[in-house]
Amino acid sequence: MMALLYICTIILLFSASIFVHELGHYLAARALGFVVDTFSIGMGPAIWKRRVGETTWQIGGIPFGGFVALPQMDPNAFLETTHNDKKRELPRLPPWKKIVVAVAGATGNIIFAFLLAVVVWLVGKPSSLQEQNAIIGYVATNSPALNLGVAPGDEILTIHQRPVRNWNDILESVALAPEGNIIADVRAADQTVRTLELATRKHPLGVRTLDGIEGMDPCLVAAVMPGSGAEAAQLQAGDQILQVNGLRVFSRGHLSQLVEEFSPQPMQLTVLRAGKNIQATVSAHYDAELKRNLIGIQFNTLSDLDFTTRAHPTPWEQIRAHATALFSFLRALSRPSTSGAAAGAVGGPVMILYMLWLMLKASFILGVWFTGLLNVQLAIINLLPIPILDGGHVVMNLWEWVTRRPAPARLVHALANLFALLFITLFVVLVFRDSARFIAPIFRP
Template sequence: MAAELFSNVYIGLVVVAFFGVTIFIHELGHYLVARWCGLTVKVFAIGFGPALWKKEVNGIQYKIGCIPFGGYVALPQLDPTAMQTVQGGGEASAAGDEEKDDGEKEAVLEPVAPWKKILVSLAGATGNVLLAIILAWIVYWVGMPATMVNQDTVLGYVEKGTALYEQGVRIGDRITRVNGAPVDQWSHFIQEAAMYDEVTLDVVQQDGAVVKVKSPTETWRYGIRTILGIEPRAPVTVGKVDARLSAAAAGVQSGDVILSFGGQEVLSQAHLIEQVAANRDQAVDMKVMRRINGKDTELALNVTPVYDPEAAMTRIGIRFMAPVQAMDSNARVHPLPMTQIKHQASGILRFLRDLVTPKKSARAANMVGGPVAIITSYVDMIRASFMLAVWFTGFLNINLAIINLLPLPVLDGGHIVFSLWEWVFRRPLHARIINLLVNAFAFLLIGLFLVLSFRDVDRHTPVGGWVRGLFGTNTTELVVAPEAVGVPAAAPEGTGEGAPTE
């Protein structure tokens, strides 16, 4: 109990720290460039809502709000009437004198050149990109125990009888394109396939031949479409061992990575399930990788699959570790920094492209995750590896940088658009128009935030399933971090720790 409490506190502190650093760097970029350009800074805030801590130094109020999902730097010369009001600033006026509570007048602030406003607006995203690059170098130097899902699009399982299997696609083949779009990570394959009712895949077979195959997509979790009956290549890691069956007798331990079964390389959980079912009541050699005294050691074991009436399937007696925790202990990856940035940016750019494509927009919107989904992903990754959480923080910073530069009021991109208007037409857009646009988009943004939060709670926590269970419609499935999710095959699943049994 004490260990679990300590673990939860540790995870919570790490999540808050990573979130805080991401927000701080973004706002620090605005702050530093604003000071360099001579703008007046009124507030530097991390978080929204009532202040947990605040202090005024040289006329600038520094504070930490109780709601950690955001922050702001109040710059009255950049936006005296609209965005600062939304963010909670706007104490000064750049257009004229303003009465203080004690009857004194606020000093008139000089107008700021549009190019300075643009620099200040770009600085937040620039800070996030620089932080992402630093984190990418840390991941490169230290390495991370990544799942193979993040590395390639090799198939770890192809169910017999599916369209792909009938066209000759087999375990070990690699998907390179979806409807002409190149994919080099499983998450990219999931994202592309979700946009269509039918896909044409370019597949590199194990003999090097490249074939084109077609497959329909079907509805999966939460209405997202995908190709059912396939799984990505991923390490098969033991979570728990059933003392009643042969795996325990053979000496299999939690944390073992199953390398081969009956002389055949094991590429996924469903692949092992299939192999076990095919060798019922036969003694089979099985190789595992186990970390002993800090070194990965390959062990040869022997197990006998038997029919387990409780599970209604042939088993050797193990439960698999959840995918995001199933690290490839045989290879600690050191992805190049620019490769990490490229993959992180390509994911959000693919999503934004699909979101503005009429035929894809509804499906793309269905894949969006909000704050709860981000926290859930963080928790899964921290439990698996601190370095995975470092990588995920870089991923979030690239996402934040790109999204903040979208040309929408309230976002930094909105400031840039308003400043460009002022630069081109030699006068700022009317304050009432800016105020109307900002208030409208702020309302939409808050609404989107609430909708995503409620949907995330429904999707990623037991709450949604509990509520629907009251009405007999409980279909909630707990999922892991987005980069570690594979496509479910038709192999039987157990109920332990959110993972199949074998």
């Protein structure tokens, strides 16, 4: 039942994003005297349509995408065209009007993103520890980072001399950096700062990430195993383990390392329960099958978000962050040294749907925030000067405005057909690659 609710919500959010984009085109077109043949939400055969005045309103059978049919945006619009089997002669409109209509779609997305950002600002967005800081939560045993003396609790300050605020910045910087090691300034617990060369590896999802280093996550107890040391210590579901023998616990992986380090001696835990810190003494037992010591708890990995201390980023901060993320990607894609890493980090429709699914499962407000991100980035991408995108229409009409004659129709159509083919190919490649990224780990030994 919940899965169906998530699916319906995803379709609703996507449809709303397409609707506001096409509504921007429609309102600007009507205000400037354009002929509007069709307003469609969704693609493919219409499952519902109704003609109101000169415009046919319809819902397509494929719930993603949409369009507003504006024949006067076409370079041949001043020639005779057909609509409903009737010949029409459409008047040529000035280029500036076409530019306004072309930009209006992206404007609709930005306005919608701003309204969503206002909701996030007022309600507050739950955030994870990795969104709140750039502190290292786990360093894998025998990893290159451990050999450099990196430890849980250290903080990454910069990557390639670029300051990072939290773990999201770190992931983005590493993913878009040239392949190979990265240079980072790392501050230790004693406040000393070292410049280190940290190794990276390719994640199963295709992006590069730090090798053997992860961010912080809370050690929340989901269940206590019968007959375990945790049961004897009277640990309970909902407890959060803060310290082991006076040492702060920075992640679930770090807790496991501390248990290994102090076993088989009993350990003193500091546990947060119902807002109060309590002490508990726990002993681990050795699991021969797993070949490690266990205290007998199951972690709650679904509640990493902090719902008590919500972030309230202003709408402008959200819009700026969404735009900055895309500009950083485009900048990396344009540089030969980082283009390969940037291309590998691209996620297609499958990845976008998966990310939105995860956001909604964690919190509806995170789904709203992610939809705002999609709208800002959709607006920017649509304004790129590429044929078949809104930015292509802007360039074409700027040419007409400056030269006082329209761009050659055959050239425009040839470029539109070429880029349409390229976009379809890119779409298929991204869907295939995203699907392979999810399927391949299932069969990996």
